[in-house]
Structures are given as structure tokens and as C-alpha cells.
Amino acid sequence: MNLWVVLAINSITLGGLLFLLSAGFSLIFGLMKIPNLTHGSFFMLGAYLATSLIAHGFDFWTAAIVSGLLVAALGGLVERLILRRLVGAELAQVLVTLGLSFMIADVCLMVWTGDPIRIATPSALRGVTSVIGFGFPTYRLAISLIAVVFAVALWALLDRTRLGAMIRAGVDDPAMARVVGIRVSRLFTVVFCLGAWLAGFAGVIGGPILSVYPGLDQEMLPLALVVVILGGSGSLIGSLVGSFVVGFLYNFGQAMFPELAYVVLFLPMLVVLVVRPQGLFGRQTA
């Protein structure tokens, strides 16, 4: 098959994964003003938990959902027990989440050792599907589809439900949202758990492609950061567009300038920062 088509497919797949990862990151950042540096760790932890669940006989999708839930529970604990004590102290929150990410990475290293673990592709999605004359790996198509489904679901949640309206109010003006009776602090927990769940889930479904290894967290976190800086924090469409841009840049950059893949990845971010610091879809803040 044509090299470019393969690259494009890989880019779309990575973009889909990044969307799942960064949508949560962006929501947390937009609502709580916390740059959650444990987000990469949630991704990695989700994948590791799923390898253990699968080894205990769970099937792939159950493992994905359950390990997402476990990660979400951990996220809830972190938010309630630690971040809650540090409201308003942004620097402290950055440091705590960074410290936690070191701890999670080390625990993962201790429990699952340093060897990369591959999650087997679910049997129904092995093989190749042919679309308009090209054969595509079915699993990669499935990831793209999942990302689209989640994008629509998240959009519906944010735009069409009462909870979504409350979250949007919290993003726009937390003080006023409190005044009209929205329990912003409970929203924080909900959004943090949701973001953690998405990250953990993304880690699992990324497993068959990326496999799980120590350092995966530090590899995914900057990608999520770039997506959010590119797209603008708190914006769902920004995360979506940013994810696919980063997905393409990363894969094509690695194929064309293997030594400079990282630079290729970050350059557009720098351009966006200079031209439009709030991100492509971010709103100007006072």
C-alpha cells in the first residue's frame, strides 16, 4: 500500500487517541484552571491496569471500561483529597500533579516491571477492512470511529444537557455560577473523574497500537499539552482539531524528518502562540 496512505491512517488513529486524552485535559484545564500533569500517567495507568485485567480473563472492552473506572476513582480521590486543599494555588497544583505523576510512574514500574507489554487486539477487529480500494487495518478504523462517537457524545453532553450547561457556566464565570446556585466544587469532581476516565480508557484502546511501557506517560503528556495550546483550553472543537493536527504532524514528521520529529511537532504550536496566544478556538480572556 501507498506509504502516504498508511501514514495518513496512522495519523488519524493517533489523532483519535489524542482527542480522548486531551478532551479531558482541556475540560479540566478550562473549568478548574488546573494543568493536570498526571494526565499522561492516567493514560499509562489505564493501559497497565487493563493488561492485568485481561490476564485475569476479562475481555478487551470490559477491561477498557473497568480500568477507566479505576483510573477515574483514583482521579476522584486525588481531586477530593489533595487538589481540593489547594484551590486557587495554581503553582501548588502544578507541583502536586507533577509529584503524583512521578509516584504513579514509579509504582507502575514496580508492579508491571520495565518490559513493554502489548495488549492484544480484540479478535473481532483483527485483519483488514477494504474501503474505496484500500485495505485499512480494522482496529485503527475502529479507534477513529470511537473517537468520533466520543466527540459527538461529549458535544451532546456539554451542549445539550443540564450538566453540560452547568459546566459551561463554570468555565465562563465560576463566581457567578456559584451565585446562581450551581455547586461548582461538585462539578470539579465530576469533570476531573470524567477526564481521568477518558484518559484511562484511551490508554487501553491505544494499547494494541502503542503497547505499554515505562515513559509512555511522559511521551503522551506533552502531546496533550500541545493539543490544548493549539486548540485552546476548554474548547471541545479545539481539542478535536488540535488532536488531528498533532496526529498528522507527529506521524509525518517522524517519517520525513526522523531526527527532528519533536521540533516539527512543536513549531506550529509556537507559531500559534505568537499569532494567537489563546489557541485556535480559545476565547480571549481579559
Next chain:
Amino acid sequence: MKRIVLVGALLILATVPLWAGGPYYVNISSQILLYAIFALGVNVLAGYAGLVSLGHAGLFGVAAYAGARIMNDGHGHVVVITGALVLTLLAAAVFAVLALRGTGLGFVMITVALGQIVWGVAYRWISITNGDNGIAIRGRPSPLGLSLTSPSSFYWATLIVFLLAVTSMAVFVASPFGASLRGTRDQPRRMNALGYHVWMIRFLAFLFSGFWSGVAGLLYLYYNQFVSPQAVALTASAEALLMVIAGGTATLLGPIAGAALVVIVKNVASAHIERWNFVLGAIFVVIVVFMPEGLVPGTVRRWRRAMAALRPRATAAG
């Protein structure tokens, strides 16, 4: 009183190789001083400017890599040192222009991204940086014909640089520029209204901070005679920030105490347990949650409170 303490501290610092009991401890002292210089540099931004950088290991690394490259091209130490520091300042200027597009969290995220770029270059651009294998250099410089190969002589050289750094920090903090930088941290809009060029003040502070980070990076290169991407990783930036926060931001002694704490814990912990990163993370969390102002100011506050609590009891007893 203050002067006696100062002279005493200087005497203790200067005589470390004589009483430390072995080259191992002298080397650890050199590491403490080296990282203290780095932490002091980071503190200029994190403490006095209120701009938290998680990308300073990038500048540290630019100096170390530039030094290693220039030296392996066969140049002398004068060229190596000036070349590396000039390149670091250039990198700091680029970092500053980009990172100062944001303040607060935006600044943090941009510095993370910039630091990761430098890491990516160090790790992947193999023809320049030799990738994961790193670059080794041939030896330490010998200024004025004095060899720095022994642990003690290297310690003394580092001490001289360290004292220069501390002096420059003291001068900077007391200077009008230091005051205006603190002004831009606390009240940027008022400073602007008063006619201060807030951006330029922050930019110059970034250069100052980058300069000392670069000096520390060069010392690191000379100390290890080797540099690899590990020196540039996010963990390294985080460690530097931990030193500043642990010791106490916006104080002169804080980053030094923090550097001593981190280097000692790191060496002691890594000798006994494998899980150094876990300990580092745990220290981070504990300090931020329980002693957010840092060890030095936190201890001072507790000490004062304890003294104040003791005093009335003492009079009642007497």
C-alpha cells in the same frame, strides 16, 4: 552577629574538603553547590518574578551540550565557556520571547513544551547530540595552570562560582531592578501604569535566570565530563523547581537549602532504595500540601511561634 554567621559559614564552606572525610562527600558537596546555582537561577523567575518555569533543564542542557560539542571540536576552555554561555543566553532569549506570551499557567505549559523540544533534540538529533548515548568530554579546565581533576580542587572552583552566583543574587535582590521585578510579580498592571516596561523587566529576569542555569549546566558537564538527554528531561526541570519550592521561593537561602536537601536525599535514598522517583514525588506532595511556603520560611515561622509560645510560660515560671 550577621557578619559572624556569614564568616563562619564561609569558613565551613571553604574547609569542606579538609573535614568531609573522603572524596565521596567532597563530590556530593560539589553537586550541592552546582545544583544550588541552578536553583538560584530558577528562583529568579519562580520566586521573584512569579513565573514558574518547568523548562529550565532545557537551558541547563543547552549549556552542557554546547560546551561538550565546542570542546570536542578541539577548542580551548575559554572558547568553550564563552561559547556555551552565549548560546545559552540566545536560547534563553528565544525561550523568554515565546514563554512570556503567557503568564501563570500559560507560562508553565509553554516552558514544559520548550523544555521537551530541547529534550527531543538531545534524544533524537543523533548527528548533533549522539542521542541516548550522550557526549563525553576529555577533561576539566585548568584555569591559571591549576588542575581541577581532584575532587577537592573542583569543589573549590565550584565554590568560587557559587559565591559569585550568591553575590550576584544578593545584589540583584537589593537593586532597583530586583524591586521592580517583584513589583511586576505582585501588581503587573500598576507597574505598567507607573510607566515600567513589565515585559522588558521579565525578559531581562529570564536572561539573568538563564545565565546562571547555563553556568550550572557547564559545571555539570565539567563535573561529570559527560552529558546525556537525562540532564534535559522534564524530571530534571521538576527537580530544580522542587529545590526552590522545598527551600522556599523568593529567599536567598531557600534554594540553597533545597538543593542540599534534594542532592542528599537523592544520594542517600538511591543508595538504599531503588524507588528514588517515588520518594521525589512524595516529597513534592508533602511539601506542597503541608509546608507550602517552603522549608526555610516554614521552619522560621514555626520556630518563632514556638519561641513566642515559650516566652509567657517562662515568665510565669519565674
